[in-house]
Amino acid sequence: MRFDWPTTLPEQDMRDMITLMDSVAVREMTLGFVEPLGEEAGLALMRAFEDDLRRGALHLLTARADDGHIVGMVTLARAPLPARRHVVDLRRCVIHPAHRGQFLLEGFGHTVARAAQMGCDLITLEVRDDGPLQLWERLGFTEYGRMPDYARRDGRSVTGHFLCARRADLEAHFQRTGSWLHDIRTTVTAA
Secondary structure (H helix, E strand, O other), X not given: OEEEOOOOOOHHHHHHHHHHHHHHHHHHOOOOOOOOOOHHHHHHHHHHHHHHHHHOOOEEEEEEOOXXXXXXXXXEEEOOOHHHXXXXXXXXXXXOHHHHHHHHHHHHHHHHHHHHHOOOOEEEEEEEOOOOHHHHHHOOOEEEEEEEEEEEEOOEEEEEEEEEEEXXXXXXXXXXXXXXXXXXXXXXXXX
């Protein structure tokens, strides 16, 4: 698997990302849409996405399979206000189900390193309660807030969890253990 941080998106990469998001969204419904984007809506979304990349408002990590197609992605968006420039929001972590074990830990390491390059000390993210909440806790994130009725799925309300981790704590844990994974019992009691 090859990782990179592109600053532009050729049309084939846009199409790969649409296919990736569609495959996860339809199966898991945790990306904010419950049906395939389709080509027209997907390409419009990807063009806006690329505009954010070109302006530096967004950083995109892609993971490519041996055939060159994108099978995983993570985005980082730095807080725009001067007093919050130390905060980066991890968004759109999308990994094709067939590549999850290969992408996760190495991709997370690349993400933490990019946050350091950006000068960000605090990483935040949002996850639905029907999403991979325990995974993010295992990666060292702790909850700092909850929003009932964050999203709706099949007519029912879904709670949103707001998580954060100090980059220095994640790096120190990796230096001590050689792994990004934390013992959840330790992480939860430390919060």
